[in-house]
Amino acid sequence: MEQHARTAQRRAREAELDQRWLTIREEHQRIFNERRKIKRETSRRGVFPPPHHDDDADSGPSPREKLETALAESKKRWQQCPDSQPDILARWAAGEAVQSFST
Known part of the structure; x- marks a missing residue:
């Protein structure tokens, strides 16, 4: 009987993790699409983000x-x-x- 309870707990945990995974994947896809849209628009307008590094003094000539x-x-x-x-x-x-x- 105890084994059935553990199996049921594992299945419940698996179902919970599956649901969390689906939620995370949907959120990831939404963010990815939004980021891609912003990058495309930025590129289309010819506006590019600043360099990632803060040390402009040692960067040399452009x-x-x-x-x-x-x-x-x-x-x-x-x-x-x-x-x-x-x-x-x-x-x-x-x-x-x-x-x-x-x-």
Whole structure:
């Protein structure tokens, strides 16, 4: 008789846990869908959240600053290169072979 009582308790506990699990899954799905909706809307508007870290002093240059620096350096190298004569673009546009250079 005692064994039947334990079995009944286990079954009741299992049913309780199943119900809790369903409730948790429904809540998780609701939150997930809401979060996805907010992220989609944020992305669509072009608004992105701030970085997760608080230490902005050591973060270094931004990707935009890195790109601008690289472009400025490339432009400087191009202007200093012996092959960057004014007619190089005209020769290239005319389809002539232009000697490549490397720095």
